[in-house]
Amino acid sequence: xxxxxxxxxxxxxxxxxxxxxxxxxxxxxxxxxxxxxxxxxxxxxxxxxxxxxxxxxxxxxxxxxxxxxxxxxxxxxxxxxxxxxxxxxxxxxxxxxxxxxxxxxxxxxxxxxxxxxxxxxxxxxxxxxxxxxxxxxxxxxxxxxxxxxxxxxxxxxxxxxxxxxxxxxxxxxxxxxxxxxxxxxxxxxxxxxxxxxxxxxxxxxxxxxxxxxxxxxxxxxxxxxxxxxxxxxxxxx
Numbered sequence: 001x002x003x004x005x006x007x008x009x010x011x012x013x014x015x016x017x018x019x020x021x022x023x024x025x026x027x028x029x030x031x032x033x034x035x036x037x038x039x040x041x042x043x044x045x046x047x048x049x050x051x052x053x054x055x056x057x058x059x060x061x062x063x064x065x066x067x068x069x070x071x072x073x074x075x076x077x078x079x080x081x082x083x084x085x086x087x088x089x090x091x092x093x094x095x096x097x098x099x100x101x102x103x104x105x106x107x108x109x110x111x112x113x114x115x116x117x118x119x120x121x122x123x124x125x126x127x128x129x130x131x132x133x134x135x136x137x138x139x140x141x142x143x144x145x146x147x148x149x150x151x152x153x154x155x156x157x158x159x160x161x162x163x164x165x166x167x168x169x170x171x172x173x174x175x176x177x178x179x180x181x182x183x184x185x186x187x188x189x190x191x192x193x194x195x196x197x198x199x200x201x202x203x204x205x206x207x208x209x210x211x212x213x214x215x216x217x218x219x220x221x222x223x224x225x226x227x228x229x230x231x232x233x234x235x236x237x
Contacts, residue, residue, distance in 0.1 A: 024210030094176035159190035
C-alpha cells in the first residue's frame, strides 16, 4: 500500500496516507489482522485490499507467487471491470460475518455453486465441495458429514454455518482470504474452532496463502493464531 486514501466523496477521509507492505511468503505476515477502534476504517481498508472498493488516492499493488502484478488505484483505472471480476473470482476469497449461504440450497450445493462460474460441471463441483467441507469439519463431525452436507443452513449450528461459509470461500483455492469479523457472532469456544480451521488452511498453503481479517477479539485472535504483526487502523495510520 502506497499513500492509500479513501473518502467515498463524503468529505472527510475514512483512511489517509496508509503505507504498508506484507508478504504471505513469510509465515509471520501470512496472517494479517486489521485492528483498531470502531468506525476508523478497518472494513474500508479490507475492501480496498480485496478490490471491492477503489482508493481515492494512492495505490495498492499485489504481486502474486508466479510473478504477475495487479495494481489497484483511483477509480480502478488500472483494471477493466472484467479484470476486476476475474481478480476477485480467481485470486481472492471472502468470508464475512453475514453468511453468504443461501437458505434455499443445501450445504453441499452452497459450497459447490461458485465453481460453476469457473467452468466446472455440477458433478465436479460437488466432488470438490465435499472435500472442502470435510476439511472444515471437526473430528467428531466427520462421521456425520453426509447428513450435514444434505442439511440446509438453518439446520446447522452457528459455528457449523460459519465453517460451511468458509468452505465456500476457499473452494477455488484463493491466494488471499479476506474476512470481516468472521467470528464476531460466535461464542469463544466456537470462535476458536473456526479460527483453527483458518490457521490450518493458511499453513497448508506452504507460503502460497494469506489471510487478512478485521477483528475485535484482540487477545484471543492474536494468541491463538500465533500472530506477531498487525495493522492498526485509526484514520491517520
